[in-house]
Amino acid sequence: MDIRLIITEVLKKRHQKVANLEKIRQGLSELEISLDNLQQMMNQTRDQTAGIPSDFVNVISDITNNTSHIHDKIVAINLSVAHLVKRFGKETINIGVAGKARQGKSTLLQKISGLSDTEIPTSNELPCTGAKSKIYHYEGRSYARVEFYTQEEFLKEILQPYFEKLRLPRPILLERFREILPDFGGETNQDRNLEKAIYEKLKDIHHAFPSFYHFLSKPAEVLELSQIVEYVTQSHGRTKYFSVRAANVYTKFPNHDVTGLCLVDLPGLEAAQGHEKKLVSSLEQEVDAVILVKLPSAQGTQYDADDYKVIDLINDSIKEIDLTDWLFIILNELSDGSNKAQVQLLLDNPPMTYSKPTILKANCNDTAEVEQHIFSPMLKHIEQKLETIDKQYVKALATQFDRIANELRGILHPAHQSLATELPGLGMDMEFSKLFRQFMGDLKVGLEDLVLTIRQEIQLLGAEFEQKVIEVCAVAKKNPPISEPMELARQYKVFGGWNRAVEEQLNHLRAYLTEHLATHLDTYLQAKIDEKLTAFVSQIFPNTFREVLLQDNQEGNNSRLMLKVLLEQLSQTKQPILYTSFEYILKFSFAYHSHFHYRVREEMRGLETYTDASVREIVPNDATQENILEKAEEIAAGLLERYQKTVYYVNKRLSGKEMQTDPGRAIFSLVEEIKDRLIRTREIEEEEWRPFLSEMRGKLWTEAFGHFEREIALKRQWQQAMEGILRNVEYVQTGFSV
Incomplete structure (x- = not known):
């Protein structure tokens, strides 16, 4: 075959292997990190050995001791693969x-x-x-x-090796090399003649440095x-x-x-x-x-x-x-x-x-001999052996890694089995059952008491809401956005008459009153809901439960935040009813626009502009172009009277029995539904609350379960670390087999 085609084919096959070799490198690098992490985990475990069984400490000590030398082997083989990547990536x-x-x-x-x-x-x-x-x-x-x-390459790759070999202080900056060289003091060393020759070479570089420095x-x-x-x-x-x-x-x-x-x-x-x-x-x-x-x-x-x-x-x-x-x-x-x-x-x-x-032998000065006895045999070597050598190289690395993999499995499989997390013993089960029954009992009593309290407070909440409405309406009466007479006169001219000018004023007053009511009443209503949510959280959840929910919170004791954290702890698949219940609580809204405005709006007819009746009542019959400013004052007074009357009717409607008890009933319905969802739904206690609290028992009841949970968590951490290493081992072996 044509040698050029052979070279092309060999290079093509090499290039095709580079991507897979890069994946192998990545897997080996992750193995290096994972084995390093084992040592770090060992150090951390030593710092918290109090209460940890000695047999567990012995197992993980054996793991780190037996894998420490393997880390060095993986570093070496990873370096070989890196060299192979560069070798196969050449053109x-x-x-x-x-x-x-x-x-x-x-x-x-x-x-x-x-x-x-x-x-x-x-x-x-x-x-x-x-x-x-x-x-x-x-x-x-x-x-x-x-x-x-580059200047940095010259410093690190050329100069510093000389200084290291001669045991001289290394220059940290290239500019320092311009200074006088330190004296060579190795006359008594065993390799003094070799080192003297190296020092003389360094002197040559130092002497010539000014002549070639600018090329760096x-x-x-x-x-x-x-x-x-x-x-x-x-x-x-x-x-x-x-x-x-x-x-x-x-x-x-x-x-x-x-x-x-x-x-x-x-x-x-x-x-x-x-x-x-x-x-x-x-x-x-x-x-x-x-x-x-x-x-x-x-x-x-x-x-x-x-x-x-x-x-x-x-x-x-x-x-x-x-x-x-x-x-x-x-x-x-x-x-x-x-x-x-x-x-x-x-x-x-x-x-x-x-x-x-x-x-081989040849006269290197004879072109024919070089061709016949050196270059042609080299080309024949490339043709016949290079591809096979490449395969042998990869296979040799794969074999090396197989030995490493078998050694790791021999260490980690038994260790993983010995650390298999056991289920809590009978005593643990009994303790949890007792604490669980107590938790659910307190939850039920707390919710029933809260429902009863809210039912009794409905009338009180109604009176409080009525007082709030009076306050909001009193504020609304002050400084309504009615234009001054001079501005009304200007608007008369802009709109070409009083009708359009008055319509604009009525629209502004209606919008202002609506926004004022919504802003102040929404703030009040939201505060009442948050107040009851706080009572709900503090009354039904023990202190330890609230502390667990707030342990990573920087915003203080916030009931909504606690409920949000709780929602994040729940699983939509494992605890669907609990999840949707707390999601409903968080999303619950009781606002002015959704519950009151559509009814209160009827009392704002005096500020409507859909017919001209309201306008005619405000604009004097004798208003003409000659008395614009005079009539502007009368119109301003009429707008104020109309607005004050509307606020009066709104106040009366909101304070009436029809709406007065709405906030209290809404909050009561919220709390009652929470109770039904959380404790009265069929099987929720055993199918959702029990497994959820079981997972959190170490945090909720630290004194009873904390030590046990720490041991379990530590075992799981080590098991997961070993599983990750074994997965990486499998990944690298699969890469070598491609």
């Missing part, structure tokens, strides 16, 4: 090329990519490559794109290939490479269309650079196979400590993949054949590692 298949200085790494990159010394310089002296470069196969016109570190946090730059050398090499005093996060080169490879393939130049294997973390990060997240270039010396050679260090870094970065499947050691054979015997020696005696990497 390219990446081959990392690594090697110490002067081993032929840059030469190999040239031969594969077709680039020259101008873009990838080589040297027999100091290391040339200073910044990580990525070389992409690109069918269009070649170019380069340079990405720079700059946007990426697009360059010609001929310019790239200035940004990626450290020869000839160049320093820009310090500021470069990555140099991306886009060019057409000479022998294959490998669109979707990228070569990653991995600097940092020289011990003095101390950038192992950066290398490991690249290996974990972006490299799919690694080429390690080694140039055996003609004077004698072996796999040395540095080689094993690099192999260990590669192996440890992704333990789920065998070195056989992704590490290729290239033994670089010199053109003159002077190290041929040493190459063969290393080929015959591979490094003594647990997993054996693939070892």
Whole structure:
């Protein structure tokens, strides 16, 4: 199959897995949080152990002790999945090329990519490559794109690791790096020579800092290939490479269309650079196979400590993949054949590692050999193994998690069973039954007494209502909104006559009187209802019940608020009658407009304008254009007389026996219906009150049930926490099985 199509297909399958891997990550993150919460719950439980059975404390202690190490395992596997998400989310298949200085790494990159010394310089002296470069196969016109570190990235990813490795005080701000470097005091350390080399490298960065500082946090730059050398090499005093996060080169490879393939130049294997973390990060997240270039010396050679260090870094970065499947050691054979015997020696005696990497030999300076013995085998590896390796990687993580899942289930299932909440014993049942009977008895007596009290107060409420009507009407008579004579004269002119002007006045007076009555009487009526609701709540509910309803209330002792809270505690499905009863109480309304106005309105006929009779009675017969102001005074007096007479009739109607007892009877009917709904409805006592109060018994009767309820609540909290963990475990396992 065409290698380009193979690369495209592999990338497509990887991208399809990313969304599911993200879900797995989310599940693992929730597991981390859930296990953290177990420890927090344990700490909280220790603070309130008084009265909690010791066997319960022992069970939850075992849970936290036995799961603490599992938390670390989940953190590790979640990190691996995060790396896998980045790996599978890439738009390219990446081959990392690594090697110490002067081993032929840059030469190999040239031969594969077709680039020259101008873009990838080589040297027999100091290391040339200073910044990580990525070389992409690109069918269009070649170019380069340079990405720079931000100032914060440079501080945290480049500088601070040096200071940490040397045990020097870390600079918190980048500007502090401009100051004089602290002296290196590690002359007596075991690794003093290595640390001295690292310190000298840090001095180089410090010395060059003013020359490249201005590149930090700059946007990426697009360059010609001929310019790239200035940004990626450290020869000839160049320093820009310090500021470069990555140099991306886009060019057409000479022998294959490998669109979707990228070569990653991995600097940092020289011990003095101390950038192992950066290398490991690249290996974990972006490299799919690694080429390690080694140039055996003609004077004698072996796999040395540095080689094993690099192999260990590669192996440890992704333990789920065998070195056989992704590490290729290239033994670089010199053109003159002077190290041929040493190459063969290393080929015959591979490094003594647990997993054996693939070892190839080729002259990295020979394009044909590189094509035949290195690049073609790499492409064949991608074609034949990469998809399988991806599956093995995911399967390895799934297997790891299966072990974690089995361990968690082995801990949590028995613990959950041992914490199964038991029903109250016989003694608890008997105590609750006694308190329940007492509660219902008090409720019935309280409601019957309240009904009797309200019945006896009907006449008293009527007299009180009559007095209130007199007060409201007396206020209504004062300062009615009748225009002054001058204003009436102006209205005469506006309307072109007295009839329209007087009609407007009558309409205003009628509306004013209606609003005045409604406002003041509604306030009074609502206050009376609230007064009786307060009596209802205080008389029928014990203090403890009211305290429970008001425990989270910031507004004081408010009967309506208490009833609202009670309604929220009730279930429409479990306690439908209680729910609708208290909902009815809260919604009950007794207002002027709904109960009185339609009858009182008959007494306001004197302020009507539907016929002209009222107007004719007010407008003098001898009113003319010549006596407008004089007649305006008479009309104002007539309007006042008509208004006062109307208020008198309204007062008389509202104070009459027909309406006087309405408020008292309305309140009586409310209380009587409350009684019937709450205690006289069939089966309400056993089917609704008993289960409702049973759920609240710990709060209502704290002394009798508080300790028991706290223990039950604590057990439920731990059970729910364990159930949540087990659900997350199932969720993650399902994700891995997709």
